Amino acid sequence: MQPVYLDHAATTPLLASAREALLPFFDSEFGNASSRHPLGARAAAARERAREQVAAALLVEPRQVTFTSGGTEAANLAMLGLARASAARGRHVLVGATEHACVRACAVQLAREGFDVESVPLDSRGDVDLAAFAARVRTDTVLVAQMLVNNETGAIHPVSRMARVARARAPHVRVAVDAVQAFGKLDCALSELHADALFFSAHKIGGPKGAGALALASHTPIEPLLYGGGQEHGLRPGTENVPAIVGFGAAAELAEQQRGELLARFKMLRARLVSRLSSLEGMRLLESPSAQQPSIVALLLRGAPAEVTLHHLAQRGVFVSAGSACQARSRELSPGLKAIGLSDDEARRMLRISMGRTTSEAEVDLAADAIVEVARELERIAS
Amino acid sequence: MNMSAPEALLVRYGELTLKGANRVDFENVLARNVRLACAPIAPVRLEREHARLLVFPEGRSEAIARRLTQVFGISSISPVWGAPCEPEAIVERARAVLEDALLSIPPGETRTFRVLSRRADKRFPLSSMELDRLVSERIVRDGQPLRIDLDHPELVLGIEVRETRAWIYARRDAGPGGLPVGTLGRAVCLLSGGIDSPVAAWMAMKRGCEVVFVTFHSPPYIGESAKQKVMELVRTLGRWQRSARLYVVPFAPVQEAVRDAGAEAYRTVVYRRMMHRIATRIAELERASALITGESLGQVASQTMENLACIEAAAGLPVLRPLLGFDKQETISRAESIGTYAISNVQEPDCCSLFLPRHPVLRGQVAVCEEIEARLDVGALVAQALAGAEPHNLGWTARGAKVRA
Numbered sequence: 092m093q094p095v096y097l098d099h100a101a102t103t104p105l106l107a108s109a110r111e112a113l114l115p116f117f118d119s120e121f122g123n124a125s126s127r128h129p130l131g132a133r134a135a136a137a138r139e140r141a142r143e144q145v146a147a148a149l150l151v152e153p154r155q156v157t158f159t160s161g162g163t164e165a166a167n168l169a170m171l172g173l174a175r176a177s178a179a180r181g182r183h184v185l186v187g188a189t190e191h192a193c194v195r196a197c198a199v200q201l202a203r204e205g206f207d208v209e210s211v212p213l214d215s216r217g218d219v220d221l222a223a224f225a226a227r228v229r230t231d232t233v234l235v236a237q238m239l240v241n242n243e244t245g246a247i248h249p250v251s252r253m254a255r256v257a258r259a260r261a262p263h264v265r266v267a268v269d270a271v272q273a274f275g276k277l278d279c280a281l282s283e284l285h286a287d288a289l290f291f292s293a294h295k296i297g298g299p300k301g302a303g304a305l306a307l308a309s310h311t312p313i314e315p316l317l318y319g320g321g322q323e324h325g326l327r328p329g330t331e332n333v334p335a336i337v338g339f340g341a342a343a344e345l346a347e348q349q350r351g352e353l354l355a356r357f358k359m360l361r362a363r364l365v366s367r368l369s370s371l372e373g374m375r376l377l378e379s380p381s382a383q384q385p386s387i388v389a390l391l392l393r394g395a396p397a398e399v400t401l402h403h404l405a406q407r408g409v410f411v412s413a414g415s416a417c418q419a420r421s422r423e424l425s426p427g428l429k430a431i432g433l434s435d436d437e438a439r440r441m442l443r444i445s446m447g448r449t450t451s452e453a454e455v456d457l458a459a460d461a462i463v464e465v466a467r468e469l470e471r472i473a474s
Numbered sequence: 475m476n477m478s479a480p481e482a483l484l485v486r487y488g489e490l491t492l493k494g495a496n497r498v499d500f501e502n503v504l505a506r507n508v509r510l511a512c513a514p515i516a517p518v519r520l521e522r523e524h525a526r527l528l529v530f531p532e533g534r535s536e537a538i539a540r541r542l543t544q545v546f547g548i549s550s551i552s553p554v555w556g557a558p559c560e561p562e563a564i565v566e567r568a569r570a571v572l573e574d575a576l577l578s579i580p581p582g583e584t585r586t587f588r589v590l591s592r593r594a595d596k597r598f599p600l601s602s603m604e605l606d607r608l609v610s611e612r613i614v615r616d617g618q619p620l621r622i623d624l625d626h627p628e629l630v631l632g633i634e635v636r637e638t639r640a641w642i643y644a645r646r647d648a649g650p651g652g653l654p655v656g657t658l659g660r661a662v663c664l665l666s667g668g669i670d671s672p673v674a675a676w677m678a679m680k681r682g683c684e685v686v687f688v689t690f691h692s693p694p695y696i697g698e699s700a701k702q703k704v705m706e707l708v709r710t711l712g713r714w715q716r717s718a719r720l721y722v723v724p725f726a727p728v729q730e731a732v733r734d735a736g737a738e739a740y741r742t743v744v745y746r747r748m749m750h751r752i753a754t755r756i757a758e759l760e761r762a763s764a765l766i767t768g769e770s771l772g773q774v775a776s777q778t779m780e781n782l783a784c785i786e787a788a789a790g791l792p793v794l795r796p797l798l799g800f801d802k803q804e805t806i807s808r809a810e811s812i813g814t815y816a817i818s819n820v821q822e823p824d825c826c827s828l829f830l831p832r833h834p835v836l837r838g839q840v841a842v843c844e845e846i847e848a849r850l851d852v853g854a855l856v857a858q859a860l861a862g863a864e865p866h867n868l869g870w871t872a873r874g875a876k877v878r879a
Contacts (some may be wrong), residue, residue, distance in 0.1 A: 226575075285536070
């Protein structure tokens with residue numbers, strides 16, 4: 092039997108259209124996009140087409156988009172590049188309380204470089220506390236980094252209001268938004284988020300691994316991380332990964348086209364899953380009280396740690412995750428889950444089910460039934 | 475307190491109201507231009523009432539608001555939130571709109587403030603002044619960074635009461651002014667890669683003129699990049715009208731023929747006469763009724779009154795020169811604000827650099843031009859240029875998604 096894959100927030104299968112678009116660039120269209128002959132020019136044109144596809148989804152000009160090797164590099168470029176470029180104007184940085192590991196690691200690096208790094212305050216429900224955030228922004232705040240959709244819980248954060256609050260208080264602030272889990276599900280137009288920088292990963296939206304992007308507002312000063320041959324307007328030198336970029340462009344175009352219907356479908360699937368799980372005693376759904384991205388379903392199950400539940404589910408052919416896959420290898424508990432008020436024990440019991448474009452009703456039903464069975468079985472063993 | 479996106483954008487148009495009988499036409503053109511400008515961003519529904527246009531976008535209201543600042547004829551734009559036409563409901567909504575606006579005031583600063591309502595529906599129980607007072611009393615609290623100032627408010631909480639709904643706003647973005655593109659006919663602009671002609675085209679558009687572009691390109695004396703630069707200029711200008719058509723006219727044969735005809739000092743003037751002849755023919759094709767150039771009096775040595783007269787004499791249509799009264803710096807400032815300066819400023823060899831006379835004539839005479847042209851087959855050169863002209867449609871669709879030729 093085909094496994095039921097419900098870990099799409101970790102990665103989602105390559106779209107057929109992306110695969111078809113990128114394959115020639117592994118093959119006959121192997122040119123270096125910097126070469127001046129037709130083979131190079133075609134690679135450059137394909138790269139620019141992909142840039143237009145990504146830019147169109149974000150409502151920005153193509154030149155505002157910089158391709159990187161993935162979400163982590165784009166996050167590093169945004170965080171370190173924006174902060175370093177503004178260091179002469181201030182050294183205060185505010186970082187979301189539930190950010191992805193790569194953003195947190197960048198924040199640690201900025202602290203090492205002498206930046207004064209603080210967290211975005213949360214209220215008792217785990218939402219961003221806007222009033223407390225406003226009070227924490229200072230005139231020397233140069234960077235606010237805030238994810239739009241949390242990768243562990245699917246909570247949607249009030250990025251655009253935070254950006255407006257920050258700008259009113261800090262004249263030199265740049266607002267960097269992790270849109271990795273939002274792209275393809277929510278509107279990520281730079282204008283609507285009032286952001287200065289947005290970063291993305293291709294493989295979360297049906298593109299290939301190995302490509303990501305940073306979109307910047309016009310005239311945003313930023314320092315590169317790498318130095319080299321001037322590719323990507325000098326912001327990300329190095330011979331471009333044209334196949335991955337082309338696949339990314341194709342995936343971005345389709346994701347943006349289908350965003351509305353996909354979101355509606357996720358809402359329906361989420362309701363179906365939750366209602367089927369409601370018979371489970373002691374199950375708690377972690378849902379943002381203000382706004383929830385429906386494809387990520389975070390559950391607290393009574394009894395066994397999620398790690399144990401996960402392996403039992405895998406035996407039944409249902410693949411889910413315990414918290415975020417990117418942290419799964421570390422034994423450490425997720426700081427993001429602690430930040431929203433979960434105890435160590437609760438954080439350990441959190442199971443993440445994340446749906447994707449290919450997820451069917453039947454798969455959701457199978458998964459729900461398997462979760463109920465496994466949870467009951469584990470409870471029996473424990474008691 | 476959690477404010478959703480605005481329900482609509484309230485679009486005001488100033489000058490149109492003055493145009494009497496033509497007003498309905500103008501409003502129709504404006505509505506069409508608004509719809510076309512927004513279409514690539516999000517679908518919109520329009521409602522027209524009382525010299526206002528209400529634009530209801532399906533999402534992306536901020537991008538739409540910004541886009542509307544590029545639609546001529548619009549004097550201002552306000553994102554608005556609706557409320558039932560009932561005082562209590564208006565107060566509640568106004569409070570939320572004000573709190574949202576207060577987010578943007580830096581701590582320690584205050585803003586002068588007033589409530590300003592307009593009442594289109596006279597059945598509403600309160601007068602405008604009474605509504606102003608009621609809302610103000612109910613929503614302004616101690617501790618807010620506001621100081622009431624009825625005469626010079628920096629922050630206005632606006633209320634427009636209509637038949638079915640009241641619209642509330644706290645932000646007013648300036649529109650570009652002018653008249654809707656298409657209400658004052660069509661013209662052909664002679665576009666070089668320089669700073670002036672794009673600004674001239676923009677100024678004609680601003681006054682309601684739809685512009686078709688012509689550029690003269692001289693391969694093999696000049697590379698593809700010069701043409702790309704002009705195309706980029708047209709794409710940028712194309713945002714200000716529905717779409718932009720560019721004719722790229724091969725000009726090297728004309729330049730060679732003029733060079734061979736001698737009278738070096740007159741070359742520039744004769745080239746420009748030839749350009750005007752070709753542009754006039756394109757204008758006929760495009761049903762345009764004037765030519766537009768970036769010429770200004772005395773800006774370069776060749777732009778003397780006499781030379782302009784020589785050039786105009788060859789055009790079969792009126793020549794509009796919107797930059798005539800501009801100093802260079804004024805043109806540059808405008809080019810910067812409309813986004814063409816950065817494109818124009820990229821150095822490319824100019825069209826005529828190889829063929830430029832060492833000592834161009836300052837006070838050209840039409841008779842001398844005609845004498846030189848008698849040595850050329852003007853008709854054949856114009857026909858050859860027209861036959862080689864390539865049209866490109868370079869409209870702006872969405873940022874990033876440009877229509878390819």
